Each structure stands twice: as structure tokens, then as C-alpha cells.
Amino acid sequence: MNGHVRTRLILARHGQTDYNREARLQGQVDIPLNAVGRKQARALAAAMVEQEPDVIVSSPLARAHDTALEVGKACGIDVVVDEAFLERGFGPWEGLRGEEIRSRWPQEHALWREHRSVPGLGIEDRPDVARRVADRCHQLMAENTGMTVLVVGHGAATTLGITELLGLDTDTFRGIGGLQNCHRSVLEPLYSDPTGERMRLVSHNIAPDFI
Incomplete structure (x- = not known):
């Protein structure tokens, strides 16, 4: 790593809800996990034990928070709630x-x-959502240098946040597919970026049971 301490960001989407199953737009409506979603959350938790997160942060919406709590229980880590990771309104x-x-x-x-x-x-406009997610991710990375930070959030907000973190135009770039339920993406700082803001996408849309 050329002398750099590795800091890792894992962005995961919540488990399935009935609105997901019915193809309804959720946004910031507080919909709970369904039975499939709870099973997905347990699978994600088992995988995250192997990834050893140091910090777990979640959206305050129940579907994300309950997913994060499953991971926190498995890893022995408290979950911090942060409104920056709310879904797009x-x-x-x-x-x-x-x-x-x-x-x-x-x-x-x-x-x-x-x-x-x-x-x-x-x-909510796409750039506004992207900035609120990416800005908080940058803060978490700065506060937890050398650690692994797991954020459990939502499909649209997380995808926009990733786009912003990669330094891409959130109004026009459409090349990053959305996360499926309880799938996750891994990012690390791009150390060659002189601004210190841009990150690289190590992996994307990893299934919840993939260790």
C-alpha cells in the first residue's frame, strides 16, 4: 500500500421489504423488513463477521436499522444511526x-x-443526495483511519453516494448499477488523488452470503 494505512468503506443496502417485492417506490416511508429481508440480513451478518467491521452506521429507517442491528449483533458492535444515510426523498x-x-x-x-x-x-435532486451521503462517508473515513466502516443504507442514496465518491457526475453518469437487497460494495481511498476526496470501487453488488 506504499506506506498508507488501509481504510475501507463497505456500503450495504437493507434487506427486502414488501414494497421491494411489490415494486413500489419506498423513499423515506418507514417500511419494515419482511421474512425474506430478515433472512437476508442474517446472511449479511454472517458474511460481515469475516470482514470484521470496526464501525457500523445505519440510516434511521427501520429496514436499514434492523439490517444493521443483525450485523452488529453478530459482530459484537453497537450500531450508530445517522440521518445522512436516509433514502432519497x-x-x-x-x-x-x-x-x-x-x-x-x-x-x-x-x-x-x-x-x-x-x-x-x-x-430530492440527485446531486443533493449524492453529496450528503458522500460527505458523511468522507467524515467517517477521516474519523476512523485504518479501520473498516460499514454503512447500511438504501438503494438510490447509496448508488448516488458511490457515484459521488468516485468523482463522477451524479446528474449524467449512469454506469453504476443499483445494489440489490443486502448486497454490498467496497471502496477504498484513491491515494493517487491529490485532493484526498476520490475513492476507488474495489467491488460492487456482492451478495449477502458471499464471504
Whole structure:
């Protein structure tokens, strides 16, 4: 590592919920894990024992927090709740399926599908979400140098955060696939970056039972 102390960031998505199963947009609605999601969380916990995280942080929403608690219990680590890792807010679209959104808000839905700002509905812009996730990740890494930090969050917010952490344009870049339930990605600082801000993606969308 050329004299550098390795600091590692693991970003995991929560387990499955009924809204996931029904293809409903969750956003910041507080939906619990379903039976499949709880099983996925236990699988993630078993894998994380082998990864030995030093710090576990989660979104305050129950689906993420309960997933993180499973990992914390298995690893013997307390979970810290942080609102920076909330899912992207989708305003009145939360709880709806794609076809419902498209039929009621056709113009706004088209903008959203084009990854453009949607005015007037209280939907968080992609760059805003990306920055709040990435900024907090940078802080956690700085506070825990040489350690492994696990963050349990949500699909949209985490993917946008990864895009920002890699120094990519969160408005236009679409090359990072979304995390599946209880899948995880691993990032490390890019030591060749003189700004100290950019990271490299070591692995992406790792299954919960992969050790």
C-alpha cells in the first residue's frame, strides 16, 4: 500500500421489504423488513463477521436499522444511526408503483426517468443526495483511519453516494448499477488523488452470503 494505512468503506443496502417485492417506490416511508429481508440480513451478518467491521452506521429507517442491528449483533458492535444515510426523498410518489406515477405525473415521470430535476413535488435532486451521503462517508473515513466502516443504507442514496465518491457526475453518469437487497460494495481511498476526496470501487453488488 506504499506506506498508507488501509481504510475501507463497505456500503450495504437493507434487506427486502414488501414494497421491494411489490415494486413500489419506498423513499423515506418507514417500511419494515419482511421474512425474506430478515433472512437476508442474517446472511449479511454472517458474511460481515469475516470482514470484521470496526464501525457500523445505519440510516434511521427501520429496514436499514434492523439490517444493521443483525450485523452488529453478530459482530459484537453497537450500531450508530445517522440521518445522512436516509433514502432519497420522493415526495408524493412514495408508496406508488411506476405505472401509477407515470399515469398521474407523466411529464414529471419523464424528467425523473431522464435523471433530471423534478420541480414542485419535493423530490430530492440527485446531486443533493449524492453529496450528503458522500460527505458523511468522507467524515467517517477521516474519523476512523485504518479501520473498516460499514454503512447500511438504501438503494438510490447509496448508488448516488458511490457515484459521488468516485468523482463522477451524479446528474449524467449512469454506469453504476443499483445494489440489490443486502448486497454490498467496497471502496477504498484513491491515494493517487491529490485532493484526498476520490475513492476507488474495489467491488460492487456482492451478495449477502458471499464471504
